Amino acid sequence: MTFPNRRDLLGLLALAALPLCPMAQPAAYPSKPVELVVPYPAGGGTDVLGRAFAVAAVKHLPQPLIVMNKPGAAGAIGWADVLNGKEPGYKVALLATDLMTQPNMGLTRITYQDFTPIARLNYDPAAITVRADAPWKTVEEFIAAAKKADFRIGNGGNGSTWHLAAAALEDKTGAHFNHIPFAGANPAALTLLGGHIEAITVSAAEVYSHVAAGKLRVLAVMSEERIKGFENVPTLKERGLDIQIGTWRGLAVPKGTPPDVVATLRAMTAKTMQEPSLREALEKQNMGYAYADGEGFGAVMARDHAYYGALIKKLGLKGQ
Numbered sequence: 649m650t651f652p653n654r655r656d657l658l659g660l661l662a663l664a665a666l667p668l669c670p671m672a673q674p675a676a677y678p679s680k681p682v683e684l685v686v687p688y689p690a691g692g693g694t695d696v697l698g699r700a701f702a703v704a705a706v707k708h709l710p711q712p713l714i715v716m717n718k719p720g721a722a723g724a725i726g727w728a729d730v731l732n733g734k735e736p737g738y739k740v741a742l743l744a745t746d747l748m749t750q751p752n753m754g755l756t757r758i759t760y761q762d763f764t765p766i767a768r769l770n771y772d773p774a775a776i777t778v779r780a781d782a783p784w785k786t787v788e789e790f791i792a793a794a795k796k797a798d799f800r801i802g803n804g805g806n807g808s809t810w811h812l813a814a815a816a817l818e819d820k821t822g823a824h825f826n827h828i829p830f831a832g833a834n835p836a837a838l839t840l841l842g843g844h845i846e847a848i849t850v851s852a853a854e855v856y857s858h859v860a861a862g863k864l865r866v867l868a869v870m871s872e873e874r875i876k877g878f879e880n881v882p883t884l885k886e887r888g889l890d891i892q893i894g895t896w897r898g899l900a901v902p903k904g905t906p907p908d909v910v911a912t913l914r915a916m917t918a919k920t921m922q923e924p925s926l927r928e929a930l931e932k933q934n935m936g937y938a939y940a941d942g943e944g945f946g947a948v949m950a951r952d953h954a955y956y957g958a959l960i961k962k963l964g965l966k967g968q
């Protein structure tokens with residue numbers, strides 16, 4: 649047997665005395681700011697909700713949520729940006745019901761199944777809105793006039809929920825509209841204020857400030873019951889037209905996002921939705937609070953995808 653010499657033995661002892669270097673561990677999520685992608689222009693209901701949520705989330709996430717507006721194609725451009733993100737969990741999508749209508753119309757290949765739901769945040773019904781100085785004081789007067797002339801109706805883009813709302817009204821009444829697409833509800837409302845179109849069919853929440861200022865008038869809402877802030881406005885159902893269309897908004901990340909990241913975002917969202925500042929922001933804008941957890945939100949998306957698919961087929965809108 650060969651024994652190490654004195655020099656080798658001292659070298660081995662020196663190596664044994666060195667501290668062990670552990671393998672580098674990945675930084676806990678999130679280790680840097682997270683983008684909250686709002687796929688609509690600034691000023692609309694989705695943008696207002698996203699910014700209020702980001703402010704309220706500060707207490708419940710160690711890194712800030714940075715709102716990024718990436719509008720276009722009724723939401724599809726922003727959602728594609730999230731799906732193409734390279735770092736899981738660092739781009740969170742603010743989804744809306746347009747994700748249920750667009751693929752059913754053949755306008756995008758992106759579907760709700762490309763995402764893992766975090767939570768639904770709110771819900772707002774569509775509202776038939778005209779200028780305050782318009783000659784139509786009731787929805788019946790508006791529909792009667794629309795049957796005699798092709799009214800220009802603004803929406804949030806081809807394939808958007810608001811496009812579908814006006815199309816459903818056409819189908820039920822026999823009126824005919826020229827559907828004018830915009831990048832979001834806010835540009836549509838501004839165009840109506842300018843008198844360049846006759847009406848819009850965006851959410852009641854997105855016109856609330858203009859109505860309060862006496863510049864716009866809501867003729868009817870497309871909901872089961874009258875809504876807060878518009879108690880004097882009838883539902884279409886009251887007028888014999890059972891049309892119930894609106895938009896929810898919720899958070900999601902790309903399918904395949906690590907479970908621990910999903911769990912962190914779900915826990916943060918549940919806590920943020922209880923923040924008084926967020927509740928106050930929603931009430932100020934007259935936006936409906938409608939929280940649903942990840943599982944519940946997933947069920948809502950599956951149900952609405954089927955519902956809007958059937959409605960789009962009935963209205964003959966696929967491929968438009």
